[in-house]
Amino acid sequence: MTRVVQFTGPRRVAVAEAESPPLLPGHLRIRTRYSGISAGTELTAYRGSNPYLTRTWDPDDRLFREGAAGVDYPVTGWGYSEVGEVTEVAPDVPAGPGVPAPGDLVWGVWGHRDEGVLPAERMTGHVLPAGLDPLAGVFARVGAIAHNAVLAADLHLGETVAVFGQGVIGLLATRLAGLSGADAIAVDPLDVRLSTALTHGARHALNARTDEVAERVRELTGGLGADVAIELSGAYPALHEALRSVAVGGRVVASGFYQGDGVGLRLGDEFHHNRVQLVCSQIGGVPPQLAGRWTVERLQRTFLGLVADGRVDVLSLVSHVVPVARAAEAYTLLDERPAEALQVVLEF
Structure with a gap:
């Protein structure tokens, strides 16, 4: 049994x-x-x-x-x-x-x-890679989810990304975004998670409950807005704030698992007027433009390799x-x- x-x-x-x-x-x-x-x-x-x-x-x-x-x-x-x-x-x-x-x-x-x-x-x-603590192996899948979202974000050296939701996957996405050359702004309603985000590579941390997030993101980017936002909390108001936070023509990667009706999401506001690109990232597949080279299997192995090399904690x-x-x-x-x-x- x-x-x-x-x-x-x-x-x-x-x-x-x-x-x-x-x-x-x-x-x-x-x-x-x-x-x-x-x-x-x-x-x-x-x-x-x-x-x-x-x-x-x-x-x-x-x-x-x-x-x-x-x-x-x-x-x-x-x-x-x-x-x-x-x-x-x-x-x-x-x-x-x-x-x-x-x-x-x-x-x-x-x-x-x-x-x-x-x-x-x-x-x-x-x-498991030689010498890797077995406990680290439980992160293969969640790490792949974070990596998939970062690939969908199509980040470039010197860009700014706002990462909404600093649970485990959000913290990993923040770290991977930094490894990709972007400056990460962490957003979460819990101060304890924001403190952790700063130790995992975030350049700035904003509290979703007490900060005017979109306004602060624009201040931190000289009025431009973030090049990209990655939303991982699965909360519709957070997705709406992510849409508000990016620059004109910016991109928002929706990687959270959203439940029920979209209360708090107003697509007639900044999404419409700033011509924001909204894309979905889901671990059932990789971004279509990368499907010739990347697979979910490669995402998982790559992430564990980064952990084994000490580049991700x-x-x-x-x-x-x-x-x-x-x-x-x-x-x-x-x-x-x-x-x-x-x-x-x-x-x-």
């Missing part, structure tokens, strides 16, 4: 037992060591606001359909930031460069559960490591006391 985390209803978490899955041909068995909780997408399932809980996604037409839920409670094994040890390899899996072997530590996506059985092909190249962003038996406490913390938490990790 193995343990798996379930959402049994809105804001209800259980750790259930399940049968250990059989080892299939061409697969690996991985014993989970750490699994990171997403404070964005994952909390929408925890809170009950995720669109899959009320509508059905049509993958052929790529439209949501009304009338039936695509996902029902209990939602089992959500999670996409796992690290574990390979314990078993199917006999038909050939050894080769990058193919994990028993005892290797690997990163990937198999959800909040004791173990995963995954195709060896999918895990090829997923062995992720371990300082881990605020809590929680035994999986206390998973409900971890979600309550992220939901009710976000100022106290950054990256929360379940330990198995």
